[in-house]
Amino acid sequence: AQSVTQPDIHITVSEGASLELRCNYSYGATPYLFWYVQSPGQGLQLLLKYFSGDTLVQGIKGFEAEFKRSQSSFNLRKPSVHWSDAAEYFCAVAPRFNNAGNMLTFGGGTRLMVKP
Amino acid sequence: DVKVTQSSRYLVKRTGEKVFLECVQDMDHENMFWYRQDPGLGLRLIYFSYDVKMKEKGDIPEGYSVSREKKERFSLILESASTNQTSMYLCASRGRADTQYFGPGTRLTVL
Numbered sequence: 001a002q003s004v005t006q007p008d009i010h011i012t013v014s015e016g017a018s019l020e021l022r023c024n025y026s027y028g029a030t031p032y033l034f035w036y037v038q039s040p041g042q043g044l045q046l047l048l049k050y051f052s053g054d055t056l057v058q059g060i061k062g063f064e065a066e067f068k069r070s071q072s073s074f075n076l077r078k079p080s081v082h083w084s085d086a087a088e089y090f091c092a093v094a095p096r097f098n099n100a101g102n103m104l105t106f107g108g109g110t111r112l113m114v115k116p
Numbered sequence: 117d118v119k120v121t122q123s124s125r126y127l128v129k130r131t132g133e134k135v136f137l138e139c140v141q142d143m144d145h146e147n148m149f150w151y152r153q154d155p156g157l158g159l160r161l162i163y164f165s166y167d168v169k170m171k172e173k174g175d176i177p178e179g180y181s182v183s184r185e186k187k188e189r190f191s192l193i194l195e196s197a198s199t200n201q202t203s204m205y206l207c208a209s210r211g212r213a214d215t216q217y218f219g220p221g222t223r224l225t226v227l
Binding site: 004006009034036041042043044045046049090092104106107108109 | 120125156157158159160161206208215216217218219220221
């Protein structure tokens with residue numbers, strides 16, 4: 001069965017520091033890959049997604065993610081974190097077939113705290 | 117912008133009560149979803165619907181049912197609420213693209 005692992009439950013970084021959130025997946029074939037962010041009291045907002053092509057994907061709010069097939073990873077990065085980035089981040093995967101978007105599997109989430 | 121709304125942000129119910137959670141989307145999306153979110157477990161799919169009156173079980177359908185009488189509205193029903201159904205419930209919708217859009221969530225407490 002497919003699974004998504006986010007090894008870090010909590011991460012704390014200083015404002016202005018760089019950030020990397022890890023995501024590993026276990027899947028039969030390369031899936032579609034997503035990162036979502038959930039601010040306190042809010043629903044999930046899509047940050048970025050990878051379907052094919054360039055393995056470095058740019059998203060909103062200055063985030064990017066890199067797909068590495070050999071490592072089954074899709075890590076999220078930001079060069080300089082802002083206090084407003086404090087939130088919970090979820091990695092998700094979906095299989096590559098019709099209606100793939102219906103079959104999201106989520107990781108457990110990583111809660112990011114930002115120190116002033 | 118896609119808008120997905122949920123009828124309540126916070127709800128408190130008693131064990132054994134019948135609970136209705138409502139979700140409405142305004143983008144004419146065919147697909148709608150209900151998830152529950154628990155700490156450390158991420159989101160888990162309860163049910164989804166790909167058309168009016170059509171539904172499919174997700175990963176954790178036990179104790180829940182759904183209703184989709186109109187395209188824009190998808191209801192989650194807890195026939196007899198139990199304490200282990202205390203959770204955050206998130207609704208989402210998806211059009212033809214492979215991206216799901218989420219509502220703000222309903223935090224349900226069952227006493």
